[in-house]
Amino acid sequence: MSFDAATQSPPTDTISEARRQVEICNACRYCEGFCDAFPAMFAERVFGEGDIVQIANLCHNCRGCYYSCQYTEPHEFALNLPQALADVRVDSWDRYGWPGGLGALFQRRGVALSAALVAGIALLFLAQAMLTPANGEGFYAVLSHTVMVAIFLPAFLFPMVVLALGLRAYWRDVGGAPVRWTHLRRAALRAGQLKNLDGGQGQGCNFEKGDRYSQARRHAHQATFWGFLLCFASTSSATLMHYLLGLEAPYGLFSLPKLLGVPGGLLLTLGAFGLAGLKLKADPQLGARNAWGGEMAFVLLLGLTGLTGLILYAVSGSGAVPAMLALHLGAVLTLFLTTPYSKMAHGFYRFAALVRDAQQRQA
Amino acid sequence: MSGIETAGWDVIVAGGGNAALCAAIEAAETGARVLVLEGAPKDYRGGNSRHTRNFRCMHRGPLSVLTDSYGEDEYFDDLIRVTKGETDETLARLAIRQSEDCLPWMERHGVRFQPSLSGTLSLSRTNAFFLGGGKALVNAYYNTLEDLGVTVRYEAQVTHVHIENGQFEALDVTLDGESLRISGRALVLASGGFQSDIDWLARAWGPSARNFLIRGTRYNRGVVLADMLDQGAESVGDPTQCHAVAIDGRAPKYDGGIVTRLDCVPFSIVVNRDGDRFYDEGEDVWPKRYAIWGRLVAAQPDQVAYSIIDSRSVELFMPSVFPPEKADTIAGLADKLGLPADKLAETVEAFNEACGEGSFSPQELDGLATEGLEPPKTNWARPIAEPPFYGYSLRPGVTFTYLGLKVDETARVSGPDGRYANIWAAGEMMAGSILGQGYLAGFGMTIGTVFGRIAGQEAAAHVV
Numbered sequence: 001m002s003f004d005a006a007t008q009s010p011p012t013d014t015i016s017e018a019r020r021q022v023e024i025c026n027a028c029r030y031c032e033g034f035c036d037a038f039p040a041m042f043a044e045r046v047f048g049e050g051d052i053v054q055i056a057n058l059c060h061n062c063r064g065c066y067y068s069c070q071y072t073e074p075h076e077f078a079l080n081l082p083q084a085l086a087d088v089r090v091d092s093w094d095r096y097g098w099p100g101g102l103g104a105l106f107q108r109r110g111v112a113l114s115a116a117l118v119a120g121i122a123l124l125f126l127a128q129a130m131l132t133p134a135n136g137e138g139f140y141a142v143l144s145h146t147v148m149v150a151i152f153l154p155a156f157l158f159p160m161v162v163l164a165l166g167l168r169a170y171w172r173d174v175g176g177a178p179v180r181w182t183h184l185r186r187a188a189l190r191a192g193q194l195k196n197l198d199g200g201q202g203q204g205c206n207f208e209k210g211d212r213y214s215q216a217r218r219h220a221h222q223a224t225f226w227g228f229l230l231c232f233a234s235t236s237s238a239t240l241m242h243y244l245l246g247l248e249a250p251y252g253l254f255s256l257p258k259l260l261g262v263p264g265g266l267l268l269t270l271g272a273f274g275l276a277g278l279k280l281k282a283d284p285q286l287g288a289r290n291a292w293g294g295e296m297a298f299v300l301l302l303g304l305t306g307l308t309g310l311i312l313y314a315v316s317g318s319g320a321v322p323a324m325l326a327l328h329l330g331a332v333l334t335l336f337l338t339t340p341y342s343k344m345a346h347g348f349y350r351f352a353a354l355v356r357d358a359q360q361r362q363a
Numbered sequence: 364m365s366g367i368e369t370a371g372w373d374v375i376v377a378g379g380g381n382a383a384l385c386a387a388i389e390a391a392e393t394g395a396r397v398l399v400l401e402g403a404p405k406d407y408r409g410g411n412s413r414h415t416r417n418f419r420c421m422h423r424g425p426l427s428v429l430t431d432s433y434g435e436d437e438y439f440d441d442l443i444r445v446t447k448g449e450t451d452e453t454l455a456r457l458a459i460r461q462s463e464d465c466l467p468w469m470e471r472h473g474v475r476f477q478p479s480l481s482g483t484l485s486l487s488r489t490n491a492f493f494l495g496g497g498k499a500l501v502n503a504y505y506n507t508l509e510d511l512g513v514t515v516r517y518e519a520q521v522t523h524v525h526i527e528n529g530q531f532e533a534l535d536v537t538l539d540g541e542s543l544r545i546s547g548r549a550l551v552l553a554s555g556g557f558q559s560d561i562d563w564l565a566r567a568w569g570p571s572a573r574n575f576l577i578r579g580t581r582y583n584r585g586v587v588l589a590d591m592l593d594q595g596a597e598s599v600g601d602p603t604q605c606h607a608v609a610i611d612g613r614a615p616k617y618d619g620g621i622v623t624r625l626d627c628v629p630f631s632i633v634v635n636r637d638g639d640r641f642y643d644e645g646e647d648v649w650p651k652r653y654a655i656w657g658r659l660v661a662a663q664p665d666q667v668a669y670s671i672i673d674s675r676s677v678e679l680f681m682p683s684v685f686p687p688e689k690a691d692t693i694a695g696l697a698d699k700l701g702l703p704a705d706k707l708a709e710t711v712e713a714f715n716e717a718c719g720e721g722s723f724s725p726q727e728l729d730g731l732a733t734e735g736l737e738p739p740k741t742n743w744a745r746p747i748a749e750p751p752f753y754g755y756s757l758r759p760g761v762t763f764t765y766l767g768l769k770v771d772e773t774a775r776v777s778g779p780d781g782r783y784a785n786i787w788a789a790g791e792m793m794a795g796s797i798l799g800q801g802y803l804a805g806f807g808m809t810i811g812t813v814f815g816r817i818a819g820q821e822a823a824a825h826v827v
Contacts, residue, residue: 027622027684030416030496033477042481045682067502068495070413070620074406077622077684200494201475211502 121330223271230264272303380410382790389819449799473503557585600795607657612756638706
């Protein structure tokens with residue numbers, strides 16, 4: 001597989017449009033204090049394709065600059081920087097994800113992601129029907145540990161490999177230098193606090209309330225992000241307990257997997273459905289063109305993953321376990337497998353952009 | 364149907380920029396029933412305030428984003444230097460003193476400040492920059508008005524002020540295609556100058572004004588100002604003058620705003636349509652000279668000029684929104700700019716030969732001057748010799764007009780028979796009382812905020 005095509009292709013329409021807008025911003029600079037994207041922009045005079053991709057991935061779509069802008073339509077300069085940068089981002093993730101085209105499919109088409117979900121759930125039902133374990137407790141009575149590992153290990157590793165290759169290509173395009181601890185530290189702090197969604201002064205971003213600032217999106221995203229990490233930590237802790245300590249599921253409420261997983265599932269569910277609700281109120285014209293459906297399907301999938309996990313725990317011991325297990329594991333499988341191609345990819349590229357930004361600030 | 368009540372208003376505010384909004388907020392906070400009539404559509408609300416970026420503020424110690432201190436006398440001296448003494452000292456000192464209280468008031472009403480922008484470090488002590496610029500400030504104030512329950516109508520053009528025996532009675536307003544007569548108990552006028560009425564500008568300045576570009580809103584047509592002057596309201600400011608700077612000649616006719624400014628003049632030679640130089644480009648640092656170049660360009664044939672630099676100077680100034688024309692030879696550049704090639708080559712050659720020895724230092728007056736050239740270039744006179752060569756066209760860009768209503772310390776307007784009982788004015792509409800000529804960065808917003816607040820308080824006190 002070759003990623004060279006991505007770097008050698010002529011500027012796309014989205015890059016040219018973003019460059020046009022960024023050059024206007026660079027002559028104005030009123031929005032300097034909103035986020036990291038503007039100081040990064042104002043450090044340049046000429047914008048190569050890599051510069052535009054880097055600025056686009058730094059942008060968290062807080063929209064503060066749009067509502068403050070004196071040059072939005074009907075002004076002839078027709079600035080809509082949040083959309084221009086979102087378009088570049090979506091294109092870039094598609095280019096960096098192998099095989100190309102899958103990104104465009106899952107980022108833009110809610111139907112595609114939904115179809116993948118149905119297929120994932122069906123696969124789990126099929127696995128249950130065909131590979132009924134001889135023994136086992138809890139959900140291992142429905143699907144053995146070995147079968148689960150056989151399905152989920154490749155489903156986890158394959159996206160990681162694709163993402164790693166994509167990030168390598170990204171790093172080359174934006175001219176990244178060797179990464180040092182201080183870069184990672186700054187990037188992690190800014191990502192962990194969602195600094196770039198706080199409006200620059202902690203007042204929040206402009207989303208569901210138009211030109212008024214609000215914390216709702218940042219809080220919902222924090223719940224989703226930390227909820228997801230807790231769930232991931234829960235699964236990881238269970239894996240370690242299984243292999244290292246010989247402690248097999250099911251685990252009690254005061255075990256590590258549950259202590260991490262229950263709050264994690266609650267946060268993930270509330271956060272993701274919260275994001276979906278906010279998205280319904282926000283102006284779709286300030287996001288990437290033709291990506292609303294894919295983005296909406298993605299946050300709903302995240303919410304569904306959390307919700308089915310909680311329900312699965314709630315119904316444990318009942319006859320509903322096999323059906324809920326198929327639903328939950330099907331959602332998880334879909335989420336993992338589409339990671340390099342869905343909105344999920346944004347977290348990885350945005351973190352890379354924050355690391356690169358930390359380097360450029362030091363330089 | 365406009366669906367608006369035509370009577371029962373305590374305070375009516377004509378205008379929708381910074382001064383109008385400050386007045387409306389102050390009045391509404393006393394409990395008065397306030398109506399704001401903004402002539403522009405919602406997308407363009409806020410007059411010239413939507414293009415501004417900072418607020419010049421007195422402060423005795425570090426205040427918000429402002430560093431160090433900036434005292435009343437220093438502020439006043441800075442003002443006198445640009446107005447050449449054409450300033451009402453009482454009103455000017457009032458605006459300066461009150462500015463210190465205004466900044467926290469602005470923050471309380473949703474305005475956010477940010478540190479001085481990159482490229483404007485020289486202003487970090489004197490000017491507080493708005494996060495997101497003036498449109499963000501305008502948004503914050505409109506949101507405040509919404510929270511206060513104030514009625515705001517857009518595309519509401521006031522056409523006539525009914526005044527009887529020195530007392531405001533009602534306004535004629537065009538709204539949603541209807542002509543309405545709306546009465547109220549007090550009136551605040553804050554609807555700007557007349558610079559967007561090109562016919563008026565041409566009558567005042569001469570026909571060449573038709574080639575001027577208007578840097579700000581197209582809605583400052585001076586309709587209310589003209590109506591008040593027709594009725595004998597006392598005026599102030601030179602009716603023939605406007606504040607004009609040299610901006611990129613390719614800027615749109617209206618609303619080009621900040622991005623059309625060009626800071627390349629000191630590092631260039633500037634020629635007119637015929638390829639002749641006409642003024643010392645290096646007389647002083649650009650922040651002290653940009654305001655005279657509007658006038659200088661306005662005096663040239665076709666009101667256009669061209670700034671020529673070479674590759675060594677292209678990164679010495681803030682980028683403009685339009686890329687420069689570029690060519691490997693002076694003749695090639697002349698072609699692209701539509702200038703006589705032989706003449707431009709001759710002018711550049713004469714300039715280059717007149718350049719003396721010395722070190723070039725873009726950040727300060729370097730004394731690198733031409734010898735025996737007329738007009739001379741007294742600083743930064745470095746030959747234009749390293750291709751590629753770059754050229755920008757320049758045109759006069761009008762910021763505001765000086766003619767306005769005369770007010771007293773309470774922002775009250777006077778008519779033929781003395782002070783009106785219930786009419787106040789604020790913002791650009793009365794700024795001529797303080798700015799007789801010239802301009803001091805960020806001072807327009809100071810006048811608007813201080814006198815807007817005073818006008819709102821006084822109008823409310825009159826009716827409550």
